[in-house]
Amino acid sequence: MVGLDSLLSAWAERVEADLAQWTVEPDTPVELAEVMRYCVLGGGKRLRPGLVYLTAETLGGDLSAEPVRRSAVAVELVHGYSLVHDDLPSMDDDTLRRGHPTAHVKFGEAMAVLAGDALLTRAFAVLGEMDSPAAGRLVAELARAAGCAGMVAGQVADMMLCDVPRGCEGLRYIHLRKTAALMRAAARMGAICADGEPAQLQAVDRYAENLGLAFQLIDDLLDVTGSAEDLGKTPGKDQAAGKRTHVAEIGRDRTRRLGAELTRKAIESLLPLGQRASPLARLAELLAERTR
Amino acid sequence: MVGLDSLLSAWAERVEADLAQWTVEPDTPVELAEVMRYCVLGGGKRLRPGLVYLTAETLGGDLSAEPVRRSAVAVELVHGYSLVHDDLPSMDDDTLRRGHPTAHVKFGEAMAVLAGDALLTRAFAVLGEMDSPAAGRLVAELARAAGCAGMVAGQVADMMLCDVPRGCEGLRYIHLRKTAALMRAAARMGAICADGEPAQLQAVDRYAENLGLAFQLIDDLLDVTGSAEDLGKTPGKDQAAGKRTHVAEIGRDRTRRLGAELTRKAIESLLPLGQRASPLARLAELLAERTR
Numbered sequence: 001m002v003g004l005d006s007l008l009s010a011w012a013e014r015v016e017a018d019l020a021q022w023t024v025e026p027d028t029p030v031e032l033a034e035v036m037r038y039c040v041l042g043g044g045k046r047l048r049p050g051l052v053y054l055t056a057e058t059l060g061g062d063l064s065a066e067p068v069r070r071s072a073v074a075v076e077l078v079h080g081y082s083l084v085h086d087d088l089p090s091m092d093d094d095t096l097r098r099g100h101p102t103a104h105v106k107f108g109e110a111m112a113v114l115a116g117d118a119l120l121t122r123a124f125a126v127l128g129e130m131d132s133p134a135a136g137r138l139v140a141e142l143a144r145a146a147g148c149a150g151m152v153a154g155q156v157a158d159m160m161l162c163d164v165p166r167g168c169e170g171l172r173y174i175h176l177r178k179t180a181a182l183m184r185a186a187a188r189m190g191a192i193c194a195d196g197e198p199a200q201l202q203a204v205d206r207y208a209e210n211l212g213l214a215f216q217l218i219d220d221l222l223d224v225t226g227s228a229e230d231l232g233k234t235p236g237k238d239q240a241a242g243k244r245t246h247v248a249e250i251g252r253d254r255t256r257r258l259g260a261e262l263t264r265k266a267i268e269s270l271l272p273l274g275q276r277a278s279p280l281a282r283l284a285e286l287l288a289e290r291t292r
Numbered sequence: 293m294v295g296l297d298s299l300l301s302a303w304a305e306r307v308e309a310d311l312a313q314w315t316v317e318p319d320t321p322v323e324l325a326e327v328m329r330y331c332v333l334g335g336g337k338r339l340r341p342g343l344v345y346l347t348a349e350t351l352g353g354d355l356s357a358e359p360v361r362r363s364a365v366a367v368e369l370v371h372g373y374s375l376v377h378d379d380l381p382s383m384d385d386d387t388l389r390r391g392h393p394t395a396h397v398k399f400g401e402a403m404a405v406l407a408g409d410a411l412l413t414r415a416f417a418v419l420g421e422m423d424s425p426a427a428g429r430l431v432a433e434l435a436r437a438a439g440c441a442g443m444v445a446g447q448v449a450d451m452m453l454c455d456v457p458r459g460c461e462g463l464r465y466i467h468l469r470k471t472a473a474l475m476r477a478a479a480r481m482g483a484i485c486a487d488g489e490p491a492q493l494q495a496v497d498r499y500a501e502n503l504g505l506a507f508q509l510i511d512d513l514l515d516v517t518g519s520a521e522d523l524g525k526t527p528g529k530d531q532a533a534g535k536r537t538h539v540a541e542i543g544r545d546r547t548r549r550l551g552a553e554l555t556r557k558a559i560e561s562l563l564p565l566g567q568r569a570s571p572l573a574r575l576a577e578l579l580a581e582r583t584r
Contacts, residue, residue, distance in 0.1 A: 027441040029454035036440060085409060090401035109382035111453055113405065117377060118440035120409065124416040125439055128431030136427030139420030147417055148328060148410035149319040159402055162321035 003286045007279060008050040011063060015049045015072055016041075022073045022126050023119070035107050035115040036122070040080040043098050047215075048075040050283070051186035052193070055204050058277050061194025066130045071138055071189040074123040078146050079182060081119035084112055086155060120146070138189050145185035154178025158243070171246055172213070179219075180212025203272045204280075210266035211284050217259035218290060220245040221252060226292060263288040295578045299571060300342040303355060307341045307364055308333075314365045314418050315411070327399045327407040328414075332372040335390050339507075340367040342575070343478035344485070347496050350569050353486025358422045363430055363481040369415035370438050371474060376408040378447060412438070430481050437477035446470025450535070463538055464505065471511075472504025495564045496572075502558035503576050509551035510582060512537040513544060518584060555580040 005012070023040050024033040049072035056068045087094040087102040088109065095105050104112035123146075127139050144150055154177030157164045164170040187208035191201045224247050246255040266284045270277040297304070315332050316325040341364035348360045379386040379394040380401065387397050396404035415438075419431050436442060446469030449456045456462040479500035483493045516539050538547040558576045562569040 025436070025439060025441045027445075029440075029445050029448050031454040032440055032445060032448045081409075085405060088402075088405065090405060108453075110380075110451055111448070113377060113380065113382060114444050114448055114451075114453075116409075117373075117412065118444040120412060121435050121439040121444065124420075124431055125435035128416075128428045128433075128435055130428065132428070133425065135431070136420045136422065136424070139416055139427070139431050141420075143413050143417035143420055144317070147317060147413040148321075148324055149317045152406050152410040152413065153319075153321050153324060156321050156324045156403070156406055159406075161400075161403055161406075162323040 004045060004047075004050075004283070004290070007282055007286060008046060008053070011049075011053045011072075012046065014064075014069065015046050015053075015076070018069050018073050019076060022070070023077065023122065025122065025125065028118075032111070032115065032118060035103060035111050036118055038100075038106070039084050039103050039115055039119060040077060042100055044076075044079075046076060047287075048079050048182060048186040049073070051075075051183060051208060052190040054280050054283060055187045055190030055208075056194045057190075058204075058273060058280055059191055059194035059196045059200055060276075061190065065193070067132050067134055067138065067193040068190065070126050070130050071142075071186075071193055074126045074138070074142055075182060075186045075189065077119045077123035077126065078142060078151075081116045081123070082146075082151055082155075082182075084116040084119070088112060091155070091159065134192055137192055141185050141188050141192065145181040150177050150181040154181065168246065168249060171244055171249060174244070175213050175216040176209070179216040180209045183208040183212035183215070199272060203269055203277075206269035207266050207280060207284075210262045210269060211287065214259050214262035214266060214284070215287055217246055217255055217262065218288065220247050221255055221259070222290075222292065223247070224252070259288060296337065296339075296342075296575070296582070299574055299578060300338060300345070303341075303345045303364075304338065306356075306361065307338050307345075307368070310361050310365050311368060314362070315369065315414065317414065317417065320410075324403070324407065324410060327395060327403050328410055330392075330398070331376050331395050331407055331411060332369060334392055336368075336371075338368060339579075340371050340474060340478040341365070343367075343475060343500060344482040346572050346575060347479045347482030347500075348486045349482075350496075350565060350572055351483055351486035351488045351492055352568075353482065357485070359424050359426055359430065359485040360482065362418050362422050363434075363478075363485055366415040366418045366430070366434055367474060367478045367481065369411045369418065370434060370443075373408045373411035373415070374438075374443055374447075374474075376404055376411070380404060383447070383451065426484055429484055433477050433480050433484065437473040442469050442473040446473065460538065460541060463536055463541060466536070467505050467508040468501070471508040472501045475500040475504035475507070491564060495561055495569075498561035499558050499572060499576075502554045502561060503579065506551050506554035506558060506576070507579055509538055509547055509554065510580065512539050513547055513551070514582075514584065515539070516544070551580060 024036050052072040084103045086092050088104055094102050124139055127135055154174050156162050157174045158178055164173050184205055187204040191204050263284050267281045270280055316328050344364040376395045378384050380396055386394050419427055446466050448454050449466045450470055456465050476497055479496040483496050555576050559573045562572055
């Protein structure tokens, strides 16, 4: 995705360097460190760190200061943990991720559970260790997004382990938690790092929520239209697993239209922020057009 | 354990009430909330919250203030998460805990993984959400203890997933991380809540480290001598699993002597704190004498 890469290029190197530096704590057993790095440093769009930076930049924050840099790393560590645990045999039982064997296939199930636990914990260490009065608030934002009313709830619902409404309402419930919650947190954390006003926080919050929902719809579409090479994971997996997706629920065309509507809503949410928010709008457009 | 109960009785009710209030976030799916509560509210000695309170009390902290109360809840949530994940089929494959079926036996493996993830995340939310300049530091303490160089490293070593020295040296490596790290964090967090001086922090840190090591030795002994009824878990499990324990390594008598030595070291570490630390000393004695 050339457009996306160039949009995020200003800090892409710093994000990779910070992830390389902060993902693993000194004194970690080398075998565990290897798995943690495998789960996080093997590529990925770095969309969530990008959201932290873009939002902070939009609101005039200092992009080289620790709060922004650590927030970007923390959201990506939480993303990495969620992928590892979601892929487990007892969960989605996925064997391919970003074109490579999933962690439990390569390192065994126990190590995959533990590496996920370690990445999740590390995210909070990276935030807690910074010398900033915002540390507690950033921790609270990330924990709320990741926790029992956020991402974990989304996975519980996606696994049909709790009662969820039928149809698109239920899918919205799942995607708000499983996908949009962490994007909201990333945008809100970026805004907090930039000392954003409540109204600005609300704007980026609504933007990221709609962006996350749109992102998930495109994912569903790509799952039925993409190739393994493009996707880096097994295509048609959701369908074969009988998973609830928008494509199964309302068909490809209506899913595409709903995605476009959510992208429009995301961009509309940025209006209170004015011209400075155009990179965030561009991000929404690029994600809507993506093919992998 | 009557002595222990009475030592911790001054705040036992508050700890239970705070756990009941803070373990589950509002808007959590009821099915997930049930599992989280099952894992945390089904009893337990509340030793780690006790360490937070006893340490804060020793150093003159305000025991009814949010930092102490939230720290106590957070360490118990991390303890609860660690038990659930350690019990998983891919880990220690335990079926009995505190006299009840383990979470994965009762609710399925996926739900057990997710409830553990949720409890771990919730611990950091409980700390991050408080309005205190110490929030970040408390998060960092807890995350360091729980993370890839702490409890996760201990479990990786205990599962023989990394290279660990043979004999007692290796056991010390495991127990320092798997058991003592969280006790150290509990004591340090109590001291931080009481605005302890660096020398005081160091004293409670050394105390809790030795206490944790002694605690694990007693656990190993009880595993070969206790009944299921007393222990609330399957006795002889460590032995049957070929797990490395001090009893297997150096026999019961030398294990007992080593436990007594560590308890003595723990109490000795309290000397710089003077008479006020006698409840902490009493805790070490009670734990050394325990039979379950």
